[in-house]
Amino acid sequence: MSIQVKFFASLREKIGISEAKVENATTARDVWNIATNNAKQPDNLLVAINLDYAKFDDAINDGDEIAFFPPVTGG
Protein backbone atom coordinates (compact mmCIF):
# COMPACT_ATOMS: atom_id res chain seq x y z
CA MET A 1 0.00 0.00 0.00
CA SER A 2 1.30 3.43 -0.89
CA ILE A 3 -0.32 6.71 0.04
CA GLN A 4 0.91 10.05 -1.32
CA VAL A 5 0.69 12.83 1.28
CA LYS A 6 0.92 16.59 0.70
CA PHE A 7 1.00 19.59 3.02
CA PHE A 8 0.36 23.17 1.96
CA ALA A 9 0.94 26.77 2.98
CA SER A 10 1.40 27.66 6.68
CA LEU A 11 0.95 24.00 7.62
CA ARG A 12 3.71 22.96 5.24
CA GLU A 13 6.03 25.55 6.77
CA LYS A 14 5.05 24.72 10.35
CA ILE A 15 5.66 21.00 10.15
CA GLY A 16 8.47 21.37 7.63
CA ILE A 17 7.23 18.68 5.26
CA SER A 18 5.77 19.30 1.80
CA GLU A 19 5.32 15.69 0.69
CA ALA A 20 5.51 12.21 2.19
CA LYS A 21 4.64 8.65 1.33
CA VAL A 22 3.07 6.41 3.97
CA GLU A 23 2.62 2.68 3.61
CA ASN A 24 -0.24 1.53 5.82
CA ALA A 25 -3.23 3.57 6.89
CA THR A 26 -7.00 3.09 6.85
CA THR A 27 -8.23 6.66 7.36
CA ALA A 28 -7.04 10.17 6.64
CA ARG A 29 -6.50 10.56 10.38
CA ASP A 30 -4.06 7.60 10.34
CA VAL A 31 -2.20 9.25 7.49
CA TRP A 32 -1.85 12.45 9.50
CA ASN A 33 -0.60 10.62 12.58
CA ILE A 34 1.92 8.55 10.65
CA ALA A 35 3.21 11.34 8.43
CA THR A 36 3.54 13.88 11.26
CA ASN A 37 4.55 11.49 14.03
CA ASN A 38 1.32 12.17 15.92
CA ALA A 39 1.58 15.95 15.81
CA LYS A 40 -1.40 17.79 17.26
CA GLN A 41 -3.90 18.72 14.53
CA PRO A 42 -4.21 22.50 14.17
CA ASP A 43 -7.64 24.06 14.50
CA ASN A 44 -9.49 24.29 11.20
CA LEU A 45 -7.22 21.76 9.53
CA LEU A 46 -8.67 20.66 6.20
CA VAL A 47 -8.14 17.40 4.36
CA ALA A 48 -8.65 16.33 0.76
CA ILE A 49 -8.62 12.78 -0.60
CA ASN A 50 -7.87 12.48 -4.31
CA LEU A 51 -8.48 16.21 -4.84
CA ASP A 52 -11.89 16.32 -3.12
CA TYR A 53 -12.62 17.65 0.34
CA ALA A 54 -12.97 14.76 2.79
CA LYS A 55 -13.39 13.92 6.48
CA PHE A 56 -10.67 12.65 8.78
CA ASP A 57 -12.43 9.35 9.30
CA ASP A 58 -12.92 8.68 5.61
CA ALA A 59 -11.35 5.43 4.46
CA ILE A 60 -8.41 5.54 2.10
CA ASN A 61 -7.15 3.13 -0.48
CA ASP A 62 -3.89 2.15 -2.06
CA GLY A 63 -2.68 4.86 -4.42
CA ASP A 64 -4.74 7.65 -2.88
CA GLU A 65 -3.42 11.17 -2.56
CA ILE A 66 -4.16 12.81 0.79
CA ALA A 67 -3.60 16.54 1.30
CA PHE A 68 -3.67 18.55 4.52
CA PHE A 69 -3.96 22.32 4.54
CA PRO A 70 -5.19 25.35 6.50
CA PRO A 71 -8.30 27.41 5.64
CA VAL A 72 -8.09 28.70 2.09
CA THR A 73 -7.54 32.39 1.34
CA GLY A 74 -7.69 32.78 -2.41
CA GLY A 75 -9.65 35.15 -4.59
Next chain:
Amino acid sequence: MSIQVKFFASLREKIGISEAKVENATTARDVWNIATNNAKQPDNLLVAINLDYAKFDDAINDGDEIAFFPPVTGG
Protein backbone atom coordinates in the same frame (compact mmCIF):
# COMPACT_ATOMS: atom_id res chain seq x y z
CA MET B 1 -48.79 80.52 -16.08
CA SER B 2 -46.78 78.45 -18.51
CA ILE B 3 -46.26 74.71 -18.32
CA GLN B 4 -43.83 72.88 -20.59
CA VAL B 5 -45.13 69.45 -21.63
CA LYS B 6 -43.17 66.59 -23.19
CA PHE B 7 -44.19 63.19 -24.58
CA PHE B 8 -41.80 60.32 -25.23
CA ALA B 9 -41.38 57.11 -27.20
CA SER B 10 -44.49 55.12 -28.26
CA LEU B 11 -46.73 57.69 -26.55
CA ARG B 12 -45.13 60.52 -28.52
CA GLU B 13 -45.71 58.60 -31.77
CA LYS B 14 -49.26 57.59 -30.84
CA ILE B 15 -50.54 61.04 -30.00
CA GLY B 16 -48.28 62.71 -32.52
CA ILE B 17 -47.04 65.45 -30.19
CA SER B 18 -43.52 65.69 -28.79
CA GLU B 19 -43.84 69.00 -26.94
CA ALA B 20 -46.56 71.41 -25.93
CA LYS B 21 -47.10 74.44 -23.74
CA VAL B 22 -50.24 74.76 -21.65
CA GLU B 23 -51.32 77.87 -19.83
CA ASN B 24 -53.58 76.93 -16.95
CA ALA B 25 -53.56 73.68 -15.03
CA THR B 26 -53.46 72.71 -11.38
CA THR B 27 -52.46 69.03 -11.59
CA ALA B 28 -50.53 66.77 -13.94
CA ARG B 29 -53.88 65.23 -14.91
CA ASP B 30 -55.12 68.65 -16.04
CA VAL B 31 -52.02 69.04 -18.14
CA TRP B 32 -52.66 65.70 -19.83
CA ASN B 33 -56.28 66.55 -20.56
CA ILE B 34 -55.49 69.98 -21.96
CA ALA B 35 -52.46 68.95 -24.01
CA THR B 36 -54.12 65.84 -25.50
CA ASN B 37 -57.68 67.19 -25.78
CA ASN B 38 -58.93 64.67 -23.20
CA ALA B 39 -57.38 61.63 -24.82
CA LYS B 40 -57.79 58.40 -22.88
CA GLN B 41 -54.75 57.71 -20.68
CA PRO B 42 -52.97 54.55 -21.77
CA ASP B 43 -52.44 51.81 -19.19
CA ASN B 44 -49.19 52.19 -17.30
CA LEU B 45 -48.75 55.81 -18.33
CA LEU B 46 -46.00 57.47 -16.32
CA VAL B 47 -45.58 61.11 -15.42
CA ALA B 48 -42.64 63.19 -14.25
CA ILE B 49 -42.75 66.72 -12.87
CA ASN B 50 -39.51 68.66 -13.13
CA LEU B 51 -37.53 65.49 -13.90
CA ASP B 52 -38.83 63.45 -10.95
CA TYR B 53 -41.47 60.73 -11.05
CA ALA B 54 -44.80 62.13 -9.86
CA LYS B 55 -48.49 61.29 -9.45
CA PHE B 56 -51.30 62.50 -11.70
CA ASP B 57 -52.92 64.42 -8.87
CA ASP B 58 -49.73 66.20 -7.87
CA ALA B 59 -50.03 69.98 -8.01
CA ILE B 60 -48.01 71.88 -10.57
CA ASN B 61 -46.65 75.38 -10.61
CA ASP B 62 -45.81 78.03 -13.14
CA GLY B 63 -42.68 77.08 -15.08
CA ASP B 64 -42.89 73.37 -14.33
CA GLU B 65 -41.92 70.78 -16.91
CA ILE B 66 -44.35 67.84 -17.12
CA ALA B 67 -43.42 64.70 -19.06
CA PHE B 68 -45.62 61.76 -20.00
CA PHE B 69 -44.17 58.47 -21.14
CA PRO B 70 -44.73 54.68 -21.30
CA PRO B 71 -42.94 52.10 -19.10
CA VAL B 72 -39.18 52.44 -19.50
CA THR B 73 -37.14 49.80 -21.34
CA GLY B 74 -33.51 50.83 -21.02
CA GLY B 75 -30.46 48.90 -19.89
Next chain:
Amino acid sequence: MSIHISEHAFDPWQEIAKHQKNSSLDNQFGATASFVGTMRDFNDNADVSGMVLEHYPEMTERYLQQLEQQAKQRWSLLDSLIIHRVGVINPANPIVLIACWSAHRRAALDACAWLIEELKHNAPFWKKETGHHGEHWVEKNTDGF
Protein backbone atom coordinates in the same frame (compact mmCIF):
# COMPACT_ATOMS: atom_id res chain seq x y z
CA MET C 1 -18.74 58.62 -9.66
CA SER C 2 -19.26 59.12 -13.37
CA ILE C 3 -22.14 58.96 -15.85
CA HIS C 4 -21.95 59.04 -19.62
CA ILE C 5 -24.80 58.98 -22.09
CA SER C 6 -23.25 58.09 -25.42
CA GLU C 7 -24.55 58.35 -28.97
CA HIS C 8 -21.61 56.31 -30.17
CA ALA C 9 -20.65 52.66 -29.75
CA PHE C 10 -18.31 52.06 -26.82
CA ASP C 11 -16.07 49.22 -25.69
CA PRO C 12 -17.04 48.53 -22.06
CA TRP C 13 -13.72 46.87 -21.16
CA GLN C 14 -11.67 49.73 -22.51
CA GLU C 15 -13.93 52.18 -20.70
CA ILE C 16 -13.46 50.39 -17.38
CA ALA C 17 -9.69 50.26 -17.87
CA LYS C 18 -9.59 53.94 -18.83
CA HIS C 19 -11.77 55.00 -15.91
CA GLN C 20 -9.63 53.03 -13.49
CA LYS C 21 -6.43 54.49 -14.88
CA ASN C 22 -7.68 58.08 -14.74
CA SER C 23 -9.19 57.81 -11.28
CA SER C 24 -7.44 58.13 -7.96
CA LEU C 25 -8.29 54.55 -7.02
CA ASP C 26 -4.72 53.25 -7.15
CA ASN C 27 -4.08 50.35 -4.80
CA GLN C 28 -7.05 51.23 -2.61
CA PHE C 29 -9.66 48.97 -4.16
CA GLY C 30 -9.81 45.23 -3.79
CA ALA C 31 -12.98 44.57 -5.75
CA THR C 32 -14.47 45.60 -9.08
CA ALA C 33 -17.88 44.34 -10.15
CA SER C 34 -19.30 45.12 -13.55
CA PHE C 35 -22.37 44.47 -15.63
CA VAL C 36 -22.65 44.94 -19.38
CA GLY C 37 -25.97 44.75 -21.21
CA THR C 38 -25.55 43.97 -24.90
CA MET C 39 -27.99 44.04 -27.78
CA ARG C 40 -28.83 40.51 -28.84
CA ASP C 41 -30.00 39.70 -32.36
CA PHE C 42 -33.22 38.23 -31.11
CA ASN C 43 -35.79 39.19 -28.49
CA ASP C 44 -39.03 37.41 -27.66
CA ASN C 45 -38.19 34.97 -30.47
CA ALA C 46 -38.51 37.57 -33.22
CA ASP C 47 -35.58 38.56 -35.36
CA VAL C 48 -34.25 41.96 -34.43
CA SER C 49 -31.80 43.60 -36.76
CA GLY C 50 -31.46 46.98 -35.12
CA MET C 51 -32.63 49.24 -32.36
CA VAL C 52 -33.17 52.89 -31.62
CA LEU C 53 -32.88 54.04 -28.03
CA GLU C 54 -34.76 57.18 -27.09
CA HIS C 55 -34.33 58.92 -23.76
CA TYR C 56 -35.37 61.99 -21.77
CA PRO C 57 -31.94 63.59 -21.52
CA GLU C 58 -32.29 65.88 -18.50
CA MET C 59 -34.25 63.34 -16.47
CA THR C 60 -31.93 60.48 -17.41
CA GLU C 61 -28.91 62.42 -16.21
CA ARG C 62 -30.64 63.43 -12.99
CA TYR C 63 -32.02 59.97 -12.31
CA LEU C 64 -28.69 58.21 -12.84
CA GLN C 65 -26.89 60.74 -10.65
CA GLN C 66 -29.43 60.12 -7.90
CA LEU C 67 -28.92 56.37 -8.28
CA GLU C 68 -25.17 56.71 -7.89
CA GLN C 69 -25.64 58.87 -4.82
CA GLN C 70 -28.01 56.35 -3.27
CA ALA C 71 -25.61 53.50 -4.00
CA LYS C 72 -22.79 55.48 -2.40
CA GLN C 73 -24.87 56.04 0.73
CA ARG C 74 -25.92 52.41 0.97
CA TRP C 75 -22.58 50.71 0.25
CA SER C 76 -18.93 51.59 0.86
CA LEU C 77 -18.14 52.34 -2.76
CA LEU C 78 -14.86 53.89 -3.78
CA ASP C 79 -16.07 54.71 -7.28
CA SER C 80 -18.67 53.86 -9.89
CA LEU C 81 -19.17 54.28 -13.60
CA ILE C 82 -22.37 54.17 -15.64
CA ILE C 83 -22.39 54.38 -19.43
CA HIS C 84 -25.60 54.09 -21.47
CA ARG C 85 -26.04 54.18 -25.23
CA VAL C 86 -28.74 56.16 -26.99
CA GLY C 87 -29.57 56.49 -30.68
CA VAL C 88 -29.11 53.80 -33.33
CA ILE C 89 -27.75 50.53 -31.93
CA ASN C 90 -26.66 47.45 -33.85
CA PRO C 91 -26.68 43.80 -32.72
CA ALA C 92 -23.74 42.94 -30.44
CA ASN C 93 -23.39 46.59 -29.43
CA PRO C 94 -23.08 47.16 -25.69
CA ILE C 95 -26.06 49.19 -24.45
CA VAL C 96 -25.20 49.71 -20.80
CA LEU C 97 -22.16 49.40 -18.57
CA ILE C 98 -22.18 49.54 -14.78
CA ALA C 99 -18.94 49.23 -12.85
CA CYS C 100 -18.40 49.57 -9.09
CA TRP C 101 -15.19 49.67 -7.08
CA SER C 102 -14.88 48.92 -3.37
CA ALA C 103 -12.41 47.67 -0.79
CA HIS C 104 -14.26 44.39 -0.21
CA ARG C 105 -16.29 42.33 -2.61
CA ARG C 106 -19.86 42.55 -1.27
CA ALA C 107 -20.20 46.32 -1.71
CA ALA C 108 -19.13 46.27 -5.37
CA LEU C 109 -21.19 43.16 -6.23
CA ASP C 110 -24.35 44.25 -4.44
CA ALA C 111 -24.20 47.86 -5.64
CA CYS C 112 -23.63 46.77 -9.24
CA ALA C 113 -26.61 44.37 -9.20
CA TRP C 114 -28.78 47.00 -7.52
CA LEU C 115 -27.80 49.74 -9.98
CA ILE C 116 -28.67 47.74 -13.10
CA GLU C 117 -31.97 46.66 -11.56
CA GLU C 118 -32.96 50.23 -10.65
CA LEU C 119 -31.80 51.55 -14.00
CA LYS C 120 -33.83 48.92 -15.86
CA HIS C 121 -36.96 49.68 -13.85
CA ASN C 122 -36.87 53.46 -13.72
CA ALA C 123 -34.34 55.25 -15.92
CA PRO C 124 -36.21 57.01 -18.77
CA PHE C 125 -34.93 55.10 -21.80
CA TRP C 126 -37.11 53.45 -24.44
CA LYS C 127 -36.17 50.81 -26.99
CA LYS C 128 -37.64 50.57 -30.45
CA GLU C 129 -36.64 47.41 -32.26
CA THR C 130 -36.45 47.00 -36.03
CA GLY C 131 -36.53 43.69 -37.89
CA HIS C 132 -38.02 41.79 -40.80
CA HIS C 133 -41.52 42.72 -39.69
CA GLY C 134 -40.96 46.46 -39.39
CA GLU C 135 -40.39 48.32 -36.17
CA HIS C 136 -42.02 48.24 -32.77
CA TRP C 137 -41.52 49.69 -29.32
CA VAL C 138 -40.47 47.26 -26.62
CA GLU C 139 -43.46 47.26 -24.25
CA LYS C 140 -41.64 46.40 -21.07
CA ASN C 141 -38.36 45.05 -19.82
CA THR C 142 -38.06 41.41 -18.88
CA ASP C 143 -37.71 40.65 -15.19
CA GLY C 144 -34.15 39.62 -15.88
CA PHE C 145 -34.55 35.86 -16.10
Next chain:
Amino acid sequence: MSIHISEHAFDPWQEIAKHQKNSSLDNQFGATASFVGTMRDFNDNADVSGMVLEHYPEMTERYLQQLEQQAKQRWSLLDSLIIHRVGVINPANPIVLIACWSAHRRAALDACAWLIEELKHNAPFWKKETGHHGEHWVEKNTDGF
Protein backbone atom coordinates in the same frame (compact mmCIF):
# COMPACT_ATOMS: atom_id res chain seq x y z
CA MET D 1 -16.30 27.54 -19.90
CA SER D 2 -12.66 28.30 -19.30
CA ILE D 3 -10.21 28.27 -16.36
CA HIS D 4 -6.72 29.69 -16.28
CA ILE D 5 -4.25 29.59 -13.41
CA SER D 6 -1.61 32.17 -14.24
CA GLU D 7 1.85 32.79 -12.85
CA HIS D 8 1.98 36.08 -14.70
CA ALA D 9 0.17 39.37 -14.24
CA PHE D 10 -2.93 39.67 -16.40
CA ASP D 11 -5.20 42.50 -17.52
CA PRO D 12 -8.75 41.36 -16.67
CA TRP D 13 -10.43 43.68 -19.16
CA GLN D 14 -8.24 42.54 -22.03
CA GLU D 15 -8.86 38.93 -21.01
CA ILE D 16 -12.62 39.38 -21.04
CA ALA D 17 -12.48 41.09 -24.44
CA LYS D 18 -10.22 38.36 -25.81
CA HIS D 19 -12.36 35.56 -24.45
CA GLN D 20 -15.51 37.13 -25.89
CA LYS D 21 -13.89 37.60 -29.28
CA ASN D 22 -12.58 34.04 -29.48
CA SER D 23 -15.76 32.40 -28.27
CA SER D 24 -18.84 31.56 -30.28
CA LEU D 25 -20.99 33.92 -28.22
CA ASP D 26 -21.62 36.40 -31.03
CA ASN D 27 -24.92 38.22 -30.72
CA GLN D 28 -26.39 35.53 -28.48
CA PHE D 29 -25.64 37.06 -25.10
CA GLY D 30 -27.39 40.03 -23.58
CA ALA D 31 -25.59 40.14 -20.25
CA THR D 32 -22.04 39.95 -18.99
CA ALA D 33 -21.28 40.15 -15.27
CA SER D 34 -17.73 40.23 -13.98
CA PHE D 35 -15.85 40.37 -10.73
CA VAL D 36 -12.19 41.29 -10.34
CA GLY D 37 -10.33 40.89 -7.06
CA THR D 38 -7.24 43.08 -6.85
CA MET D 39 -4.38 43.18 -4.38
CA ARG D 40 -4.68 46.24 -2.19
CA ASP D 41 -1.66 47.80 -0.51
CA PHE D 42 -3.16 47.36 2.93
CA ASN D 43 -5.03 44.60 4.73
CA ASP D 44 -6.21 44.57 8.33
CA ASN D 45 -4.57 47.99 8.74
CA ALA D 46 -1.03 46.67 8.23
CA ASP D 47 1.08 47.76 5.31
CA VAL D 48 1.40 45.02 2.75
CA SER D 49 4.02 45.45 0.06
CA GLY D 50 3.73 42.11 -1.67
CA MET D 51 2.11 38.71 -1.68
CA VAL D 52 2.85 35.13 -2.62
CA LEU D 53 -0.06 32.95 -3.63
CA GLU D 54 0.37 29.21 -3.15
CA HIS D 55 -2.07 26.65 -4.48
CA TYR D 56 -2.66 22.92 -4.85
CA PRO D 57 -2.55 22.76 -8.64
CA GLU D 58 -4.45 19.56 -9.43
CA MET D 59 -7.14 20.21 -6.83
CA THR D 60 -7.50 23.86 -7.81
CA GLU D 61 -8.11 22.93 -11.41
CA ARG D 62 -10.57 20.20 -10.47
CA TYR D 63 -12.40 22.35 -7.95
CA LEU D 64 -12.82 25.30 -10.31
CA GLN D 65 -14.02 23.03 -13.10
CA GLN D 66 -16.62 21.56 -10.75
CA LEU D 67 -17.70 25.07 -9.77
CA GLU D 68 -18.20 26.06 -13.40
CA GLN D 69 -20.21 22.90 -14.03
CA GLN D 70 -22.40 23.56 -11.01
CA ALA D 71 -22.97 27.16 -12.10
CA LYS D 72 -23.90 25.95 -15.56
CA GLN D 73 -26.44 23.51 -14.12
CA ARG D 74 -27.93 26.11 -11.81
CA TRP D 75 -28.16 29.06 -14.19
CA SER D 76 -28.65 29.48 -17.94
CA LEU D 77 -25.08 30.50 -18.65
CA LEU D 78 -23.79 30.81 -22.18
CA ASP D 79 -20.16 30.97 -21.08
CA SER D 80 -17.88 31.67 -18.14
CA LEU D 81 -14.26 32.52 -17.53
CA ILE D 82 -12.20 32.18 -14.37
CA ILE D 83 -8.61 33.41 -14.13
CA HIS D 84 -6.61 33.21 -10.89
CA ARG D 85 -3.07 34.36 -10.21
CA VAL D 86 -0.50 32.31 -8.30
CA GLY D 87 3.09 33.11 -7.36
CA VAL D 88 4.49 36.55 -6.57
CA ILE D 89 1.88 39.30 -6.70
CA ASN D 90 2.41 43.04 -6.39
CA PRO D 91 0.00 45.71 -5.11
CA ALA D 92 -2.62 46.70 -7.68
CA ASN D 93 -2.23 43.36 -9.47
CA PRO D 94 -5.47 41.60 -10.26
CA ILE D 95 -5.67 38.29 -8.37
CA VAL D 96 -8.89 36.81 -9.66
CA LEU D 97 -11.30 37.40 -12.53
CA ILE D 98 -14.74 35.85 -12.88
CA ALA D 99 -16.88 36.61 -15.92
CA CYS D 100 -20.26 35.12 -16.84
CA TRP D 101 -22.29 35.50 -20.02
CA SER D 102 -26.02 34.85 -20.32
CA ALA D 103 -29.06 35.86 -22.35
CA HIS D 104 -30.71 37.72 -19.45
CA ARG D 105 -29.12 39.60 -16.59
CA ARG D 106 -30.01 37.56 -13.50
CA ALA D 107 -28.16 34.42 -14.57
CA ALA D 108 -24.88 36.24 -15.23
CA LEU D 109 -25.11 38.42 -12.10
CA ASP D 110 -26.11 35.62 -9.73
CA ALA D 111 -23.65 33.08 -11.13
CA CYS D 112 -20.79 35.58 -10.95
CA ALA D 113 -21.52 36.46 -7.30
CA TRP D 114 -21.93 32.78 -6.42
CA LEU D 115 -18.70 31.75 -8.15
CA ILE D 116 -16.52 34.30 -6.36
CA GLU D 117 -18.10 33.37 -3.03
CA GLU D 118 -17.53 29.64 -3.52
CA LEU D 119 -14.02 30.21 -4.83
CA LYS D 120 -13.14 32.34 -1.80
CA HIS D 121 -14.50 29.76 0.64
CA ASN D 122 -13.21 26.56 -0.89
CA ALA D 123 -10.68 26.83 -3.71
CA PRO D 124 -7.26 25.69 -2.43
CA PHE D 125 -5.27 28.91 -2.64
CA TRP D 126 -3.29 30.48 0.21
CA LYS D 127 -1.99 34.02 0.55
CA LYS D 128 1.22 34.97 2.29
CA GLU D 129 1.63 38.70 2.72
CA THR D 130 4.92 40.53 3.00
CA GLY D 131 5.39 43.99 4.49
CA HIS D 132 7.47 46.12 6.84
CA HIS D 133 7.07 43.57 9.60
CA GLY D 134 8.16 40.52 7.64
CA GLU D 135 5.86 37.96 6.14
CA HIS D 136 2.79 36.14 7.39
CA TRP D 137 0.12 33.81 6.08
CA VAL D 138 -3.36 35.27 5.82
CA GLU D 139 -5.33 33.25 8.37
CA LYS D 140 -8.73 33.48 6.77
CA ASN D 141 -10.63 35.41 4.15
CA THR D 142 -12.88 38.27 5.15
CA ASP D 143 -16.59 37.67 4.82
CA GLY D 144 -16.61 40.17 1.99
CA PHE D 145 -17.81 43.29 3.79
